Amino acid sequence: MVMEVLNRIISRKFRDIAGDRYEQIAKRYREFLLLPEELVLPEVKSILFPVDRFSLDIPEELFETLRAYAGASLKLIYISEKRTLHIIEQTLGKEEAEKLKAEKMRFASETLRNLAPGLENLGLSVETDYFIGSKSDDVIELMSTGKFDLLVISRCFGSEPSRTSPISPVVFKIVQHIDEPVIVY
Amino acid sequence: MDPALIIAVSVFLFTYALIISEKVHRTVAALFGASIVLFLHVVPWDKLPAYLDLDTLFLLIGMMIIVNTARESGLFEYIAIKTAKLARGSPMRVLLLFSIVTAVVSSILDNVTTVLLLTPMLIYITRLMKVDPVPFLLSEVFASNIGGTATLIGDPPNIMIGSAANLSFNEFLLNMGPIAFLDLLITIGIIYLAYRGEIHVSSSRRQRLLSVIEGLSEDEAIKDPVLFKKSVVVILSVVALFFVHDRLGIEPAVVALSGASFLLLWSRQDPEGILEKVEWTAIFFFVGLFIIVGSLVETGVINDVASWMMGYIHSTGEAIFVIAWFSAISSAIVDNIPLTATMIPLIKAMGSSLNTYPLWWALSLGACLGGNGTAIGASANVVVIGIAGKEGIRITFADFLKVGLVVMFATVGFGSLLLWLRYAGV
Numbered sequence: 179m180v181m182e183v184l185n186r187i188i189s190r191k192f193r194d195i196a197g198d199r200y201e202q203i204a205k206r207y208r209e210f211l212l213l214p215e216e217l218v219l220p221e222v223k224s225i226l227f228p229v230d231r232f233s234l235d236i237p238e239e240l241f242e243t244l245r246a247y248a249g250a251s252l253k254l255i256y257i258s259e260k261r262t263l264h265i266i267e268q269t270l271g272k273e274e275a276e277k278l279k280a281e282k283m284r285f286a287s288e289t290l291r292n293l294a295p296g297l298e299n300l301g302l303s304v305e306t307d308y309f310i311g312s313k314s315d316d317v318i319e320l321m322s323t324g325k326f327d328l329l330v331i332s333r334c335f336g337s338e339p340s341r342t343s344p345i346s347p348v349v350f351k352i353v354q355h356i357d358e359p360v361i362v363y
Numbered sequence: 364m365d366p367a368l369i370i371a372v373s374v375f376l377f378t379y380a381l382i383i384s385e386k387v388h389r390t391v392a393a394l395f396g397a398s399i400v401l402f403l404h405v406v407p408w409d410k411l412p413a414y415l416d417l418d419t420l421f422l423l424i425g426m427m428i429i430v431n432t433a434r435e436s437g438l439f440e441y442i443a444i445k446t447a448k449l450a451r452g453s454p455m456r457v458l459l460l461f462s463i464v465t466a467v468v469s470s471i472l473d474n475v476t477t478v479l480l481l482t483p484m485l486i487y488i489t490r491l492m493k494v495d496p497v498p499f500l501l502s503e504v505f506a507s508n509i510g511g512t513a514t515l516i517g518d519p520p521n522i523m524i525g526s527a528a529n530l531s532f533n534e535f536l537l538n539m540g541p542i543a544f545l546d547l548l549i550t551i552g553i554i555y556l557a558y559r560g561e562i563h564v565s566s567s568r569r570q571r572l573l574s575v576i577e578g579l580s581e582d583e584a585i586k587d588p589v590l591f592k593k594s595v596v597v598i599l600s601v602v603a604l605f606f607v608h609d610r611l612g613i614e615p616a617v618v619a620l621s622g623a624s625f626l627l628l629w630s631r632q633d634p635e636g637i638l639e640k641v642e643w644t645a646i647f648f649f650v651g652l653f654i655i656v657g658s659l660v661e662t663g664v665i666n667d668v669a670s671w672m673m674g675y676i677h678s679t680g681e682a683i684f685v686i687a688w689f690s691a692i693s694s695a696i697v698d699n700i701p702l703t704a705t706m707i708p709l710i711k712a713m714g715s716s717l718n719t720y721p722l723w724w725a726l727s728l729g730a731c732l733g734g735n736g737t738a739i740g741a742s743a744n745v746v747v748i749g750i751a752g753k754e755g756i757r758i759t760f761a762d763f764l765k766v767g768l769v770v771m772f773a774t775v776g777f778g779s780l781l782l783w784l785r786y787a788g789v
Contacts, residue, residue, distance in 0.1 A: 184760040187385045188738055192749025194388055194644075195742050199479055200750055206440065207483045210583050 220359060225252040225302070226326040228317050230259075232346070233332030234289065240363045241300060244330070248301030253326070254294060256286035256308045257316060259336075283308065314351045321356040329360045367405045371658035374399050375705075378655055382698055389698065390644040393651025400658040407661075414657030418526035418616045419519075420649060424641060425619025426516060429601065430472050431640040432626050433594035434480070440584035441591070442468065443484035448581070452573040454494055454562045459551060461485055462502045466510030466547050470517040471602060474507045474743040482750045491572045496756050498558035500747050501763070505550045505735050505770050507743040512731035513543035515615060516605065519649075520703035520730040522615075527707045528723045531609035538724045542781055546732065546774040553770055590630050597626040652704045660708050669712030679718050680787030683725045686710070687779040690729025691771060695736030703730045721786035728778040736771035738763035 225247060244252075258279075267275035290306040297304045309316075313336045321329055329352070336348025345362065353360050378396035382389045400406050406414065433439075446464045450456040461481065468477045485503055489496035511518030515525040515535040525535060555562065564572070585591045601622035604611075608618050627634055659665050676682045686706070693702050703726065710722050734741025738748055738760045744767075748758045 181760050184739065188745055188748055188760065189752070190385050191739060191742075191745040192752075194385075195475060196479060196746050196749060200746075200753065203479055204483055204753075206437075207487070210579065211483070211487045 220327060222247050222327040222359075223250050224326050225250055225328045225330055226317070226320055227252055227254045227297075227330045228313070228335060229254065229256055229289065229293065229332070230313065230335055231285070231289075232334040232336065232338055234293075235334075236293075236332070237363060240330070240361070241296065243361065244297065244302065245300045247328070250302055250327075252297055252302040252304050254290055254297065254304055254306045255320075256290055256306075257313050258282045258286065258308075258310045259313055260310045261312075263310060279310070282310075314348045317352050318355045321352075321358055327358060329356065329358060331360065331362055333362050365662065367403075367658075368662040368664060370403055370405050371400060371655075371662040371664060374405075375655055375659055375664075378651075379697065379701060382701060383696070388644065390648040390651065393648050393655065393701075395651075397651040397654035400654060405658045405661060406654055410657070410661065411654070414653050414660070415650060416523065416526050416653055418614055419522050420646060421616035422516065422522050422526070422614075422619045423519065423646060423649070425616065425621075425623040426473065427641045428623035428637055429594075429597060429619070429626055430476050431637050432590070432623075432630060432632050433598060434476070435587060435632065435637075436590035436594050437584045437586040438591055438594050439468075439476075439480035440484070441581045443481050444579050444581040444584055446481075447484060447488050447576050447579070450488070450576075452492075452564075452569040452576065454492055454499075454564055455555075457485075457488055457492070458499055458502055458554065458562060461499065462506035462547065462551055465503050465506040466513070466543070469507040469510030469743075470513045470543070471598070474511045474518060474741070475746050477510075478503060478507050478743045478747050479750070482747055483754075486751070486754050486756065488572075488576070491575055492564045493568065494564060495558070495561040496751070497758055497762065498554050498561060500751055500756070500758065501766055502551060502554045504741075504744050504747045505554070505767075506547060508731060508734050508741050509543050509547045509550060509774065511743075512546075512727060513540045514605075516619070518699075518731045519645075520699050521727050523700075523703050523707060524723050524727050524730075525615065527711065528719070530723060532605040532615060533609065535727075538782075539727055542728065542778040545781075546778060549773050549777060550735075550770050553766070553773060557766055557769075590632070593626065593630050597622050597629070648700065649704075652701050656701075656704045656708060659705070665708040666712050669709050672709070673713060673716055676713075676717070678787065679721055680783050682713070682717055682722055683782050683787060684779055686722050687725040687729040687775055687782070690726055691733030691736070691775040692729075694730050694733030695740040695767075695771060699730040699734055699741065706730070718786075721782055724782050724786075725779060728782065729775060732774045732778065733771060735774065736764075736767050738767070740767070740771075 225244075263275055263279055266278050286308040290308060294304045294306055317329070317331070320326065331349055331352065333345045333349055335346055337346040349362060353362065374396045378392050381387055381392035401408065401411075442464065446460050447457070450460050465477060465481055468481070481503065482500065485499055486496055489499050508518070512521070513536065515521050515530065515532045521535060524530065601618055604618045604622070605615060608615055627637065676685055690702060690706060706726050710719050710726060713719055713722065734744065738744050738758070744763065748763065751758050
């Protein structure tokens with residue numbers, strides 16, 4: 179009990195004395211101090227690649243980058259935001275929502291059908307999926323399963339970019355919550 | 364009883380309690396206490412300049428400006444990489460060299476900055492060696508506090524003592540330098556004995572470590588080569604001036620301020636950015652404490668306590684031990700800055716019946732080395748433990764206490780014995 183209080187005092191004193199100086203110094207050291215294991219590039223065997231209607235403009239450079247992972251498996255998923263369908267259902271009724279859902283499913287399957295061959299040509303084993311869910315939470319959850327070594331995501335995933343926000347808030351949230359490497363294109 | 368005396372003692376005790384509890388920032392506690400004694404005229408406004416020790420304040424500000432300007436150049440990262448390379452992959456050499464470099468840098472610059480800049484490198488090397496980082500970090504902490512004891516500018520208590528007793532840089536170096544040097548050797552010996560099983564790596568790992576360390580470029584750490592050279596020139600010039608300041612008849616604070624202003628002028632660094640990084644909270648902590656202790660002097664409390672103590676202390680030899688051990692044990696629990704601020708007028712008041720010259724060294728010894736006793740005894744301890752925690756290395760209060768108390772008793776015991784032999788022994 180006493181030791182716990184003393185350890186808490188140490189933490190508080192550290193904040194008072196060092197402030198944010200340590201973070202600045204540690205950042206500076208990180209620029210040139212790497213452990214041997216940190217110098218080794220992580221092996222990528224499986225990739226998660228979520229897309230939506232905002233993120234279909236895929237640059238050629240991304241295909242070139244993904245070519246480096248030939249032999250890996252890639253899960254290409256299309257996610258429709260469930261909150262949008264919920265709002266439609268609340269405002270226009272269930273029938274309209276169902277119509278929109280069907281339209282979205284058709285668009286998603288067509289999109290995945292168009293994208294998959296290009297990725298397969300890179301030597302990747304592609305699996306596709308489509309579902310309605312939360313774009314941020316579902317991607318975070320999928321990455322947290324440990325089944326994927328790399329996330330490939332458009333900076334426009336979830337919303338159109340703006341001049342003030344070049345990365346969509348959805349992508350921003352995702353990269354903050356996962357530990358695996360990410361390619362943001 | 365005089366109401367002013369009651370207010371002064373109450374404010375002093377309340378402020379001390381707040382500082383120990385860490386419930387509020389120590390600067391806020393000190394400034395709040397100071398504002399009460401000023402508001403209630405316990406310390407008259409016109410007497411304020413007499414209690415504010417400008418030598419201490421300006422010496423601290425000057426050195427902080429120099430350190431913050433030099434930091435921008437990458438000088439300290441350069442020193443850390445150079446030290447790592449010199450160790451050549453040997454854990455014993457890492458222990459020795461980092462302790463020595465920390466002690467030397469701490470004797471010139473403030474301990475917190477020194478450990479903030481050297482600890483990440485030390486943790487990196489211990490990770491490469493795959494050894495327990497705790498003995499290396501503890502050795503660094505103790506070395507920092509011991510190094511700070513060696514010079515007038517090494518630790519805030521020494522700056523305060525030097526200013527109050529008008530002691531020169533050379534007097535500090537001659538009296539405290541040898542004690543600090545021998546205490547450093549004793550400390551490294553204690554660390555080695557306590558952790559000798561853990562300070563070992565296989566020859567194959569040592570070879571791998573060597574190749575990684577050799578791959579580091581100290582030149583890469585230098586962010587601004589021109590500023591780097593200018594910083595080195597100014598720091599060396601300032602240290603050289605400290606050696607002769609008494610012969611030139613200038614105060615140490617003037618040396619530090621001159622060095623700081625010259626470096627700002629020469630380097631063309633943005634003064635706003637540099638001055639922003641001065642630890643104003645520490646400076647105002649001193650301001651608050653000087654006023655609170657001033658209230659004790661003003662109301663006669665210090666004289667009364669000194670007279671009471673003189674009833675029990677009969678010789679300089681006794682006084683050396685009492686002051687060294689009282690300061691050491693108190694510093695292990697309380698911040699050594701308020702302790703020193705309180706002890707200074709007390710020792711001055713003892714001057715009527717004792718030779719106070721050796722007592723200043725006893726105070727320096729106790730106030731600086733007592734901090735090694737516990738994890739909260741000195742700012743450097745807290746900073747290293749905090750950094751270690753952030754890097755996933757747990758050093759608990761109890762872990763620190765086990766080694767810290769041994770180091771404190773050994774170094775203060777040895778130091779006070781040397782002082783006694785020199786100034787009071789037969």
